[in-house]
Amino acid sequence: MPLASAAEPMHAIAMYGEPALEPGFPHLPYVNPEAPKGGTIRLAETGTFDSLNPWILMGNPVWPLFTQPGIVAEPLMMRSLDEPFTLYGLLAETVETDDERSWVEFTLRPEARFSDGSPVTIEDVMWSYETLGTKGHPRYTVIWSKVEKMEQTGPRSVRFTFNTPDRELVMLMGMRPILKKAQWEGRDFGQSSLMAPIGSGPYIIDKVDPGRAITLRRNPDYWARDLPVTRGMNNFDTIRYDYFGDASAMFEAFKAGEIDVWRELVAARWEKNFDFPAMRDGRIVKSEITHGRPSGIIGLVMNTRNPLFADWRVRQAMIEAFNYRFINMTLSGGKDPRITSYFSNSELAMEPGPASGREAELLAPFANDLPPGTIGGYALPEGGERAIDRKGIRAALELLAEAGWTVQDGELRDAQGRPFSFEILLNQSGSAMRTAAETRQIVDIFVQSLRNLGIHPRVTQLDAAQYVERTNNYQFDMTWYERGLSLSPGNEQRLYWGRDGVTTTGSKNWMGMDSPAAEAMIAEMGQARSREDYLAAVRALDRVLTAGRYVIPVSYSRISRLAHRADLDYPEKTPLYGDWPGFMPETWWQEVK
Structure with missing residues (x-):
């Protein structure tokens, strides 16, 4: 029976057809399940930040929390970078919907935990959805306006019923970050803040130098470390992001060994600008990552x-x-x-x-x-x-x-x-x-x-x-x-x-x-x-x-060009989306010498 008409709990859901991976799959196809844990990766961004709340319009949020969903605050389901639009259960053990996709129901995994060890509850889920939908960024409020009703349907389950015919809504409702309700009691969620959010993700915000740097530390007690959807991922003990005034300063820092990865966006520079000592002596290597995603618009x-x-x-x-x-x-x-x-x-x-x-x-x-x-x-x-x-x-x-x-x-x-x-x-x-x-x-x-x-x-x-x-x-x-x-x-x-x-x-x-x-x-x-x-x-x-x-x-590139520290590696099979949020640093690791 086709997934859409089954109306029974499933491990995953696709926008069209059925998920590529069946129940019981061992790991995502674009990860190395034997990747070693440990080490540090130092990344960089241009500009600055004044907020650790990337889910609202106000403030200039720190980049990794904004672009890497799930690294600190996880959603109910996560995307596969090897399929155009398929979600696999993360915090959610199962997902269920009807043939018309007029509603969707999620059931939490009983073992789901926040980084402080407390359980993720349906109360946290429902509070997160309503708060994001009413006080969050427009990307959340627009979708919330299409929810007719949110109701708890069991000790670990919640159902969303929609007021608008839109088959994508069942997918989008699985992708909202789940935050700990108790942390925000007495606080205005709509105000930017440097308070480190408590999430259920694999990393904890360890150190913050406002506007200049943020360090994430891998949670050794991460609740989902043995799930198939996370196996082989989140391998670094420490991820550090440094902020630079402009890309020229950032590139000089890369050449000097202060950061570990550089994405080169211009083909001519890829050929001409990498003749420096670290490249010549092999401390830095080049990788070209293919992808099948659209160009988007730049100009x-x-x-x-x-x-x-x-x-x-x-x-x-x-x-x-x-x-x-x-x-x-x-x-x-x-x-x-x-x-x-x-x-x-x-x-x-x-x-x-x-x-x-x-x-x-x-x-x-x-x-x-x-x-x-x-x-x-x-x-x-x-x-x-x-x-x-x-x-x-x-x-x-x-x-x-x-x-x-x-x-x-x-x-x-x-x-x-x-x-x-x-x-x-x-x-x-x-x-x-x-x-x-x-x-x-x-x-x-x-x-x-x-x-x-x-x-x-x-x-x-x-x-x-x-x-x-x-x-x-x-x-x-x-x-x-x-x-x-x-x-x-x-x-x-x-x-x-x-x-x-x-x-x-x-x-x-x-x-x-x-x-x-x-x-x-x-x-x-x-x-x-x-x-x-x-x-x-x-x-x-x-x-x-x-x-x-x-x-x-203007122009775009059909490949991603990454220069990086020689002891950093990634799986041989790269996903359909290539170098896209969820690929680096999530699937990378540091080679053991």
Whole structure:
């Protein structure tokens, strides 16, 4: 009998079909179950932090708690990095749902314990869900609004009944962190804090140097150390994260042996920048990790809340003026491919040319309101080999003229004589994918190109805290934007592109898009009962996003490039997602000499 219709407790659940691993599996396929325990790994991030509460909008949370779910506070179920969207029981012993997925029920493992030795209870689970849903970050509150009822159904079980038809909700409800209710009594959960949270995960927060460093210590009494889903994982005794002002300082620290792993994001630097003593004498080695995940979107985003960028013709003009070919050759030697859509590098990506079949059917009701190319096919301009791409400049000027902007006395103005003026906002600490120097170099070349259109934008660099404050409140015209996307896009897409994000602070809808077509495609993704219908909905969404011309995309890498200490190792089989949260440091270990 198929899983969806079984309506009986199961060890795992998949978005479509059945989990790859049957009950009683020995370990996840991408781990080394014999990995030795012990040692230390020193990692690094740029910027700073002022909060150990990553589950709310307020504050600048410490990075590992934000990006590595389960390392301190575990969810009921955990993802497999080798399957697009399958969850296996962690705190939850079993999961159960009906054929329509209108409800989901979880049963806790009786042995589940917090790091202080106290049991994880249904009371802790229900408090965590309600607190996150009412006081947490929008990524939690949006989903909570779709819960009709939460009820305890047994000594160790809880059921969530939904008020919205959305088949992904049963998955999302298994992925919320479970916190200890007693720790938060008398405290305001909505306020940022440096109080170390008590969770049930394999690591405990050991030392905190606010804004500068955090050290995690492996819990020797970790309750789940012998479960199949954790076997071979969480091998280091100590994980330390140091924070640096920018990526250049961080790289120098890596070369000096102060940190152990460096992710190189630019192919040209991978070939040229690793000739230093530790590399030459073998203390540092290079590893290339393949992956099958989408490119996501990386580039300069235009804020359509500003009327200046509300017109698609203006946004296309900015794309035409951005000479990608010259910029890519200048910065990376042209080694990495360009992002051609939000789901490039995967089967989820829109295909070249017109939409067809189910994809075209889904978009047809919105045809009159969609920008040109959404249904008929859209492709980015190639750019030229010289700094000034005259073809792109001509195309941009024509589009701007159609939108009511013409060059008057060397400056682009509208019919009332008002100049085309905007600000490009940058983070002086850089980003996850680019150093501050690289983003500034990209922007400087772009600004030079814009001057040929009579446009003279202001470029403002802010420290990380100010930058987060302004982007959370959408106080920018154009800024650097990075949004990683998974192989199982779903409800989180509303947080990225949904209309609520036009006014609700803290969403990832930095472009301010309000697209009924995008909303409909996301809803269709959640209700799809077959892989084929799901793919059609995602590809249709990809068309809406890409042809919406909200972001000027740059390049991405089909591999992850990691330089690391020679005695650090990882399993031979890497997961489908490759170097993704849950892979490093979770599956790595230190070789015993």
